[in-house]
Amino acid sequence: MLRSSLRFLFVLGLIIAAPAADAQSDDIGHYLTWQRDPTTTMTVNWVNLYEDATARVWYRARGTAEEWRSQDGEHKTLRPSVLQVRRAELTGLQPGTAYDFAWGERPPETATHWFRTMPAEAGDRPVHFVAGGDMLHRATWLDAMNARAGALDPDFAVLGGDLAYADGRRATNWVTWLRSWADHARSPDGRSIPMVVAIGNHEVRGGYHGRVPEDAPYFHGLFALPQQRAYYALDFGDYLSFLILDSEHTTPIEGAQTEWLQQALQERTSQHFLFPVYHWPIYGTDKAPSGRLPSEHERSIRMRQHWAPLFERHGVSAVFENDHHNYKRTHPIRAHERDDETGIIYLGDGAWGVNTRTVPAPGAAWYLAHAEPRRHLFHVTLHPTGVINVEAIDAQGVRFDGIRLHRARTPPVDAPTVGR
Numbered sequence: 119m120l121r122s123s124l125r126f127l128f129v130l131g132l133i134i135a136a137p138a139a140d141a142q143s144d145d146i147g148h149y150l151t152w153q154r155d156p157t158t159t160m161t162v163n164w165v166n167l168y169e170d171a172t173a174r175v176w177y178r179a180r181g182t183a184e185e186w187r188s189q190d191g192e193h194k195t196l197r198p199s200v201l202q203v204r205r206a207e208l209t210g211l212q213p214g215t216a217y218d219f220a221w222g223e224r225p226p227e228t229a230t231h232w233f234r235t236m237p238a239e240a241g242d243r244p245v246h247f248v249a250g251g252d253m254l255h256r257a258t259w260l261d262a263m264n265a266r267a268g269a270l271d272p273d274f275a276v277l278g279g280d281l282a283y284a285d286g287r288r289a290t291n292w293v294t295w296l297r298s299w300a301d302h303a304r305s306p307d308g309r310s311i312p313m314v315v316a317i318g319n320h321e322v323r324g325g326y327h328g329r330v331p332e333d334a335p336y337f338h339g340l341f342a343l344p345q346q347r348a349y350y351a352l353d354f355g356d357y358l359s360f361l362i363l364d365s366e367h368t369t370p371i372e373g374a375q376t377e378w379l380q381q382a383l384q385e386r387t388s389q390h391f392l393f394p395v396y397h398w399p400i401y402g403t404d405k406a407p408s409g410r411l412p413s414e415h416e417r418s419i420r421m422r423q424h425w426a427p428l429f430e431r432h433g434v435s436a437v438f439e440n441d442h443h444n445y446k447r448t449h450p451i452r453a454h455e456r457d458d459e460t461g462i463i464y465l466g467d468g469a470w471g472v473n474t475r476t477v478p479a480p481g482a483a484w485y486l487a488h489a490e491p492r493r494h495l496f497h498v499t500l501h502p503t504g505v506i507n508v509e510a511i512d513a514q515g516v517r518f519d520g521i522r523l524h525r526a527r528t529p530p531v532d533a534p535t536v537g538r
């Protein structure tokens with residue numbers, strides 16, 4: 119009698135324990151982001167279909183027998199879908215250090231995943247990242263480029279909007295995107311690659327002039343951004359900053375965002391490298407008004423008038439643009455003219471995993487140094503000396519363009535802001 123009761127309790131225990139165990143391993147995908155300094159923090163995010171599961175992350179220095187440390191995070195439903203998002207921010211990490219991590223109620227028996235914090239100083243080693251946008255017309259293209267990104271073994275990825283083409287409505291697209299990233303964007307030795315994200319029109323119902331968060335529920339639900347808004351700065355110690363901008367998807371270009379940009383640049387004059395990133399391009403390759411250049415689109419003109427003079431006044435490393443589904447590299451540009459001495463190079467135009475479009479005929483757009491309809495990503499290496507190496511690489515791994523910049527930022531030059 120006693121034995122059969124014990125057996126009953128044992129079986130009951132298995133039944134009760136099973137959902138929790140499944141919820142820990144049966145995930146749609148995990149992704150790493152940053153809310154604060156990437157030299158000492160990491161935000162671990164994962165999505166599954168289980169309402170009742172833990173939001174606890176376990177971590178320890180990679181390959182050691184250290185006691186696992188835990189961090190309890192937050193959980194919410196990615197409404198209006200039923201996807202379950204969990205995230206925990208790990209802080210107080212050692213710079214330049216590899217960590218094993220996993221999520222679950224109890225410490226893992228074996229390490230599931232690992233990440234690496236960024237080095238403390240610019241001089242410690244070259245920093246590598248990949249950049250691109252406009253990722254998901256076809257899952258096979260997304261998978262291929264994510265795998266290409268992982269194979270390059272970058273420190274992180276900068277993804278400039280139109281990630282899953284969910285339009286704030288199709289959560290299933292995010293399932294595809296999350297699975298692809300988790301499965302394919304891995305370094306050759308299995309490391310998970312963190313991402314820095316910008317908002318694009320396909321994150322937003324209607325594409326432009328959306329309200330936050332209701333018109334972009336999945337973007338804001340999946341990504342914990344500073345101050346819950348789509349423009350923000352991310353500082354890597356004192357050597358690298360990204361200024362992520364919202365090209366009118368949920369925030370007007372003029373006004374508060376431009377004022378913030380001015381202040382953000384002012385506060386970062388001593389940062390070694392600095393890259394603005396946004397979705398809609400100032401110097402595009404497509405979507406031209408009839409009979410004019412893409413750069414004469416009214417939104418591009420307003421961005422050029424409000425943002426570009428600030429880039430020039432403070433100096434930047436280069437600018438990343440997206441949306442037009444081609445490859446492009448501009449000549450150095452200052453005050454809306456080619457300026458090989460002090461100009462800024464704009465890199466784009468977002469063709470990670472989408473159908474490409476057409477580019478202006480050679481010589482038709484004065485600002486384009488190289489443009490072609492080709493899916494690609496940028497592979498960027500920041501050398502401690504200040505030299506920046508930029509390579510354009512397609513899904514087959516062919517390096518088809520590149521440029522070497524010999525200083526960390528363009529020299530600060532005041533530019534006229536009116537009438538250009």
Ligand SMILES: [Fe+2]
Pocket residue numbers: 252280318319320397440441442
């Ligand atoms: Fe777009």
